Amino acid sequence: MNFGHLSMSQLDSLACKISNLSQLRQFHAQLIQNSLHHHSQWVSLLISQCTRLRAPPPYTRLIFDSTPRPDIHVFISMLKYYSNLGSAHFNQVVSLYQKLQCCDLRIGTFVYPVLIKSAGSKGIEFHAHVLKLGLASDPYIRNAIMGLYAKYGPVENARDVFAEMHERTLADWNNMIFGYWIWGNKAEACRLFDIMPERNVVTWTAMVTGYARMKDLENARRYFDEIPEKNVVSWNAMLSAYAQNRFPEEALKLFDDMMNSRDQPNETTWAIVISACSSCGDCSLADSFVQKLNQKRIHLSYFAKTALLDMYAKRGSLQAARQVFDELGVSRNTVTWNAMISAYTRVGDLASARELFDKMPERDVVTWNSMISGYAQNGQSALAIDLFKDMITAADDPKPDEVTMVSVISACGHLGALDIGNWVIGIVRKNHIKLSISGYNSLIFLYSKCGSMDDAKRTFQEMTTRDVVSYNTLIAGFAAHGHGMEAVKLLSKMKGEFVEPDRVTYIVILTACSHAGMLEEGWKVFESIKAPDADHYACVIDLLGRVGKLDEAKKIIDDMPKEPHAGVYGSLLNASRIHKRIDLGEFAASTLFELEPHNSGNYILLSNIYASAGRWDDVVRVRELMRKVGVKKATGWSWVEYKGKLHKFIVGDRSHERSDDVYRLLAELGRKMRNSGYMADKTCVLRDVEEEEKEEMVGTHSEKLAVCFALLVTDAEAVIRVVKNLRVCWDCHTAMKMISNLEGRKIILRDNNRFHCFSDGICSCGDYW
């Protein structure tokens, strides 16, 4: 195609026929080829097509930036483009405005409404600006400002501007109604609806979305059915009302009605329908839709394709998701990238997620949150915190929001990093981030995991509304500290406040009872569970097993209505170790070797049972079995927080800068221990991984390294807080008692199970006697 001999009006009608992005790109290429891209009118036309086709921001911006001398129409079409995107691109808009001022163009007042609308939630920042310019009384500017306050609040400002208006357009009424609904003022919205001089389909649709927002689907439907002349938007509003309120089946039923009406679905419709399928969990239905769309050769917008991507990702078809992502090419926007990143983190592929994260052209809060929570949820708390630090130091990047903070606070909790946690809480305060229930829950988690139960309780009490997670988290904290009674009390408190316990509640309550040795209370709770699952059985086996009722425990396993899983036999094996029951230990272990042959813990437990009975041949046999199967003893990390940094240690690792001092102190402590009569106990065998450290005391476990580091750097009054990511074993526990006694220090060790408070050679936990 050659544009050279086409007239302007011919080109214009050609541009309006463009129906997708690749055609747009061809058109663009043709303009460049014919050197027409220097002409503002063509650029402006091109950008309006970008708006119509919802082209991605980087592409559209590229078109704008490649224009040597944009005129006012190019600026306006670019601003309109941003205002149509819906999400705020404030920085871009500001830079456009600055550029506009530099361009020595005559700026008419008609620019300001567009400018205000295009800046999204931050458009209000232009309010002061237009006041300063003395333009605030311009009717069009007033409309824009009113609409903005209606959308982003405070809605009172919108009301005031609305009240002072001399002439109100239908759009003003609609905006005001829309604003009242956004801010939850149903009464005012309905009042305006009743008194307004005329209504159009937008008005009715605003009522539908308003009621949907209040989750009042019946009224939403009532208004929907009354709409005199529906359009696609009304249908879409009702469809998404169903989809977002978890009635995907209703949505799909309505979609059928829509197909039989004179309104045909548009791209938005497809986005809603696809996400409805995705939340339905009905893969085959979604597939049949996609098939139908392909057959009819219906073009899906990048919006709908992002929904499709997410649907594939949530169902676990990562390749399909990636294919959609790749096909989107230049049409990808931030949301597409974000959806793909979270698709990867969901399956634990952090490397692929990070690769995309680093490659992305523009990152928003959700991008950062996806990556940070990706790390946090895959056990990489330290990386989550590091990335958060990057986020707040990066100049151009978005400010953290509540979701960010929830992930980061939780990460600090997992690490037991209270100093870093407090620093994070300081950032929450400084940035005036309002915490919701989840935010408070993460605080309770942080405090519980750091041993500050008073703060955890205080946070819990400060909450005006608590959900089941609030209770579960605090109960889990009590469980880890051995506070069984407080846990049980909370269970009745939550019932009194009509918060329904869920399966996690029962797990944490049973754990609490078990740790506190509260057999009767625990049993009562277990019996009250309506449909106990295998996890609950594992807890109750642990409860019985710890107090020595192993035969009863075994009988319960035999009579279980459901198939017992590894956790159930694990509880039995552990109890067999505590009570030296070789018969049951062998039974449990042999089952476990079949269920999870690569879990080294089971082999270690069994060999410890044999060792405690002096059956060394069997110990050797288990060790050989491990070698044959190819399992190695798991090695765990331990760390201490010192001066806002985590100092991590692991068996055999000497990379820490104070390692030489640490090992020297360790040797010295070992000598002191032997002199005071401590003998390496033979019950802790299978210490192969620690062979290299034979010369030191009983194997050098990571927690001993961490404690020695803390002894070196902290003063004598400070409490030493160590966190280990595995369960502390018996001989190390004994060593901790000795160290606390020898050094006269209080040591708090949190393993992945519970708290151990050592002082004067005694530990608070009742686990190792």
Next chain:
DNA sequence: CTAGGGTTAG
């Protein structure tokens, strides 16, 4: 009117 991110248990 539409797509993406968060808390708890063993």
